[in-house]
C-alpha cells in the first residue's frame with residue numbers, strides 16, 4: 001500500500017492554478033520577464049514560445065501529480081508500453097487543446113499583440129520515431145490518457161531524432177536533428193530514479209550464504225540511465241499520464257579507474273562511449289540488422305525500464321506474488337524484446353526467484369505487437385554479438401529455447417525439421433537470435449495491426465506458432481487520435497462538424513456517423529466544400545514555401561506522404577504522373593481534370609534505390625512544371641522533410657489519398673486513416689487497413705484497384721514485367737521516356753537502376769502488373785472529381801464512416817482483450 005503522506009502541510013502543496021486568461025497572462029509574463037530574463041527589446045519568438053509552454057506545463061504538472069496519486073491509491077493493474085520510438089510531434093497545441101484553453105490562450109497572446117500561429121511554429125517537432133510505428137505509440141498514449149487508463153510509455157531520449165531532410169538538386173541530403181538545442185520545456189528530469197545498466201563481462205556461478213547455487217553477471221561495463229518524464233494529457237479530463245524517456249550517462253566509477261591509471265583522455269573517451277547509446281535514432285524503418293549500437297539501445301531501454309518497474313513495485317509490495325496480476329508489458333514490435341530475458345534475470349539473479357516462478361510471471365505479463373510481414377525486416381542478432389554484449393541474457397535465452405523446444409517435440413515427436421524451423425536460435429554458419437520467436441514464446445498475446453495483417457501472420461509468417469498456440473493470436477486494427485488528427489489539424493472542419501452534430505465525436509468518434517444524414521443537404525455540402533477549399537489554400541501555401549511550386553486550389557489535390565519504400569510503390573504514382581504528362585504532350589486532354597500531385601517522405605540513408613526514387617520524383621516535377629503545355633493541367637511537387645507537423649496541414653487539404661502498396665505488404669497504414677477522417681477519398685489496393693476503410697466507407701466511396709494478396713502470390717512464379725510493358729502502349733511509352741533519359745537529360749544513367757528493377761530484375765513489387773488498373777481507376781477519380789457536388793458528398797461520407805479508426809477504439813480493444821485495466825478518474829483540480 002501507498003506510504004502515508006506527512007500530516008504537516010508539505011512544501012509541494014500549492015493552491016491550484018486557474019485556467020482563466022488573467023492567470024495565464026500573468027504567468028506568461030513572469031516566465032518571460034523573470035525566469036527567462038527577457039525584456040522589451042527581445043523580439044525572438046522562441047522566448048515567447050518557451051514562456052507560454054512553461055505556463056501550460058505548470059497547469060499540467062498539478063494534474064500529473066494528482067493522476068499519479070490516484071493510480072497509487074487504486075493500486076490496480078498497469079500497462080507499460082515499451083517502444084524504441086515515440087513520434088510525438090509538437091506539444092504546445094496539444095496541451096492547449098487537451099486542457100481546453102486553445103481560445104483563451106490565443107486571446108491572451110492577441111492581447112499582447114502576438115499571433116499564436118507564429119509562436120506555435122517555433123516549437124521543434126519531437127521526431128523520436130521513423131514513421132507509422134512511432135506515431136502509433138504517440139496516438140496510443142493520447143488515447144490511454146483520454147480513457148484514463150494507467151498506462152506509462154517507456155522510450156529513449158535520443159539527442160538526435162529523425163534526420164532533417166533537405167532536397168539539393170533533387171537529391172535527399174540528411175541533416176542531424178538536434179531538437180534539444182533550444183531546450184525542451186516539456187520534459188522533467190528525474191535523476192532520483194536513475195538506473196544502472198550493465199554490458200559485457202561474464203556469467204559467474206557462486207554459492208550464497210545458504211549454500212545455494214547462484215548466478216551473477218560480473219566484470220561488466222556500466223552505464224547510467226537517467227529518466228526524463230514527459231506529461232501526456234488526456235482530453236479535458238484532468239488525467240496526465242507519463243512518457244518516461246531514458247538518457248545514457250557515464251558512471252563515475254567508470255571514470256575513476258581510468259583517472260587513477262593516469263589517463264584522463266581515456267576516461268573522457270569512455271564517458272563518451274557510454275553516452276553514445278542514446279545519441280541518435282536509427283533512421284531505418286526496416287530493421288538495420290547486426291548493428292551493435294542498436295542492440296545496446298534496445299537492452300538499455302529494456303533494462304532501465306524493467307528495473308524501474310520493479311523498483312516501483314517493491315516500494316509498496318514485499319514480494320512478487322501478485323506482480324503478474326498487476327502488470328502488462330506491451331512490446332511495440334520486437335525492438336524491446338530483451339525485456340523478456342531481462343525480467344527473468346532480475347527475478348532470478350537479483351530477487352531469488354526460481355526459474356518456474358520467474359517464467360510464470362514473465363509469460364503472463366508480456367504481450368507482443370507485430371508491425372511487419374516482410375521477412376527481411378524481422379530482427380535477428382548474431383549469437384556472438386549477444387554473447388559479448390549480454391552474456392547473462394544469452395544464457396537465459398538458450399534456456400527459454402531449450403524448454404520451448406521440449407514442448408514442441410512433445411507435441412510433434414521426432415519432427416527435427418520443425419524444431420529447427422521454430423527454434424529461437426537460427427543455426428547455420430553464423431547463428432542468430434530470432435527476436436520475433438522469442439517474443440512469441442514469452443508472450444500471452446501476439447497481435448497484428450489490421451485484420452488482413454493478423455490473418456497473414458497466422459497463415460504464413462508465424463503459421464507454426466499459430467498451430468501450437470492459436471489462442472495467443474489476435475488482431476488490433478490500428479487507429480489515430482481524432483484530437484490531433486481532426487480537432488487540431490482541421491479546426492474549420494471540426495467546427496462545422498460540431499455545429500452540425502454536437503461535440504461528442506471528439507471522444508466517441510462513431511458519432512461522426514450522424515453526418516450521413518446531412519450529406520444530401522446542398523447547404524451543408526457547400527459549407528463542407530468551402531472548408532476544404534480553405535484548407536487547400538493552406539496546403540498550397542506550404543507547398544509554395546517548401547517546394548516553390550504553385551498549387552491551384554481548384555485542381556484535384558492528389559497526395560502520397562509516407563516513408564519512401566519500394567513496397568509502398570511511390571514508383572507506381574510517378575509512372576502515372578509521367579503517363580499524364582505524356583497524354584498532355586500528345587494532346588490527349590479532352591475532359592481533363594487538372595491535378596496537383598504531392599509526394600513526400602524520407603528514405604533510409606542507406607537505401608540507394610529509395611533515394612533514386614526521390615530524385616526521379618524531383619526531376620519529373622521539374623520537367624512537368626517547367627513545360628508551358630502543362631500549366632493549367634498538371635503540377636507536381638516533392639515536399640521535403642515530411643514530418644508530423646507537416647501532416648497536420650497536409651491531411652486537411654487533401655482530396656485524394658494514395659494508398660497503393662503491393663497487396664499483403666503494408667501491415668496497416670495509419671496515414672490512410674488520417675486522410676479519411678479529414679474527408680479525403682482513397683485510391684488504394686486491398687492491403688492493410690485499406691480493406692477496413694473500404695468496408696466502412698462503402699465500395700462506392702473508395703477507389704479500389706490492383707491485385708489481391710492471393711493474386712500476387714499466384715502470379716509471382718511466372719510474372720514477366722517486360723511482357724506486361726510490351727503489351728500496354730501507355731506503359732511502354734512511359735518506360736521509353738525513362739529509358740531515353742527524358743527526365744535526366746544532363747545526368748546520364750542515373751535512373752537505370754529504376755528501369756532495371758522494373759524490367760530485368762523482375763519487378764518484385766508488381767508495379768507493372770498493377771499499372772493498367774491503377775491508371776484506369778485514376779481516370780475514374782478524375783471523372784468523379786468533375787462532379788464537385790457528388791465528390792463532396794463522398795467526402796462527407798468518408799469522414800462520417802471514419803469512426804472505427806479512432807485510436808480510442810483500438811485502445812479499448814487492447815484493454816478489453818489484453819490488458820484488463822480499470823479506468824481511474826483523476827482527482828479534479830479545484
Ligand code: 26Q
Nearest residue numbers: 132133285286287288371449666667668669670
Ligand atoms: C529495427 C532494427 C534496427 C533498426 C531499425 C529497426 C526498425 C525501426 C522502425 C524497424 C521497423 C521500424 C518501423 C516500422 C513501422 O513503422 N511499421 C509500420 O507500423 C505501422 C503501425 O502499426 C503500420 O501502420 C505500417 O503498416 C507499418 O509499416
